Amino acid sequence: MQYLMMLYAEEAGWNKMTKEEQQQGVAAYGAYTEALKKAGVLRSSNRLQPVSAATTVRVANGKPQVLDGPYVDSKEQIGGYYLIDVADLDAAISWAARCPGAGHGTVEVRPVWSMGG
């Protein structure tokens, strides 16, 4: 079953870290991604640019409405994702707990809708 792990964190948090902490952070994510790959469960992953680069788009009554900024104005914003394919929710939760993002933010785990087979 496929699960999307969405990483939420306070964006300002990264800049508040020391250079060494940032290096450790990068290394931790690197190791984590490698582990996912070696386990054969990683389908896709990406880091997103900050919300300052976000744009929201709506179409109401046929008219597009375009706004600068993220959809929800909250302290924690989505900063990246991992798409994994594992046996069940427990397995997905296990991987989410290992994600460095779970340590300084929140990881939301949601199953992907499967179409038939």
Added chain:
Amino acid sequence: MKVGEGQARMGDEQARNTAEAVARRSYGKLIAFLAARTRDVAAAEDALSEAFAAALADWPVKGCPANPEAWLLTVARRRTIDVYRGRRRDEIASEEMRVMTDGLEAARRDAEIPDQRLALMFACAHPAIEASVRSPLILQTVLGLDAKKIASAFLTSPAAMSKRLVRAKDKIRQAGIPFCVPEREELGERLDTVLDAIYGAFAEGWTDGAGVDSVRRDLAEEAIFLCRVVTELLPGEPEALGLLALMLHADARRGARRTAQGEYVPLAEQDVELWDAETIAEAEELLRHASGMGSIGRFQLEGALQSAHVHRCRTGDSNWAEVVDLYDALMTVAGSPVIAINRALAIAELEGAGAALATLEEVARDARLAEYEPYWAARAELLARAGAHGEAREAYEMAIGLERDASVRGWLRKRQATLTSGQKS
């Protein structure tokens, strides 16, 4: 503030304090007592929960009763009987219902509530109950922990955990799983499953090395408490003593597992002065007492290993031969990948990294190890010692990627870094 209001407030608080105190010391006993008579754990939980609610409404007004446990039991019993009479006519044969209500009525004559927590634990750890839900079930029924707290500890969704607990309680009721301490012939084996369930809870609690996560620290303490209950109610069982000793040994070292800055400190580097000497002494006494009963088992062996490690750290005595012997015995009694890995690390001390890596190869065939951090950490250590720095580096990388605890990740990175800089460690 009117005088009446102040009194009412005090009455409320006193009622709440008394209710909480009763819950802390008697929840498990009350549940066990109710469930043993009806075989219906869920109904017992509901009935007792309503009794506590009734207490919080009644005691501020009428004052706290002299025997709060008996008061709660009376209300819970009455509620259970009402539920059965009202709703379950179609489900239960009238004969069965009569037996149940008779049991509840008769119990009122008992002066003191008998402690049937052991019977409840044996029911929860019955072979017919799915293995992975036995620990959670015991934690919820005997200790009253809620599904959310248990789910976090076992890394499962709370909704999923709730469902499994409901299913397990249904099974106890529908399959007629008995509430009793098994007969002598069966006792050893059945006790193993109870101890396993308790140890499972401890192991989950133990993943919080520094004891900063209150959910996990509590879980380890709860497991120790449950084991104490077992040893008190079954004093002649060496494996129960062994398990208690094992957990106390591990718990005694809690203060040394992290530096003041929160960094991970492995056993070999811990400051023994930070260990709780009294707890260690208690553990040692338990192991002595158990060995006198002449029936060695898995938990006594694990306890003996803890004892050997403590001895070595305190005295510097390099007792690795004894440690390997204990691991060999443990492998025959209760072999598992975890034990094989720890055995390999001990063999490294005795015969060198090469021999240890060879034994690790045999373990590696278990597919589960691909995602098991301790396997990769052990492999990395041994490869580093054998001089295979490239492979060691990769193994450390895997271990880091699989490790949940940021402070352990930090320690692994430090070890990994000593490789890159060319320093041998």
